[in-house]
Amino acid sequence: MEFMLIHTTGNTMTQEMLATSAEMGKKLMAKPEAFAPGAKLLSAYHARGKSTIFCLWEAPNLDSLAPLSEQLLLFGWETDIIPVDKMEAHLKKADEAMEAMRKKK
Numbered sequence: 001m002e003f004m005l006i007h008t009t010g011n012t013m014t015q016e017m018l019a020t021s022a023e024m025g026k027k028l029m030a031k032p033e034a035f036a037p038g039a040k041l042l043s044a045y046h047a048r049g050k051s052t053i054f055c056l057w058e059a060p061n062l063d064s065l066a067p068l069s070e071q072l073l074l075f076g077w078e079t080d081i082i083p084v085d086k087m088e089a090h091l092k093k094a095d096e097a098m099e100a101m102r103k104k105k
Helices: 015-030 062-074 087-104
Strands: 002-009 040-046 052-058 077-084
Touching (some): 002 062, 015 062
Antiparallel strands (some): 002 052, 002 077, 040 052
16 A cells, blocks of 8 residues: 655754754665565655655555654654555546445435
């Protein structure tokens, strides 16, 4: 299953916090599986001019991403984790839901 993680800073970060976050980011990019066992980092994007990072992960379940979000929280980052579907899967589910609604009438 794929998950979108949206990381935002919870408050104003000090210079030390930024440096620590940058080091953690380098380690994460070098070996993502060390931060989220069993998961695979598909892509990561930094929003220019904002303290926001978007990451797309493939993971067996939500629990496999918990250690990563807990570590980030210790460094001042809040994380929203959103389960996502590929468009093909979404359209199939939408068709099934529409068909179920038609049958109820």
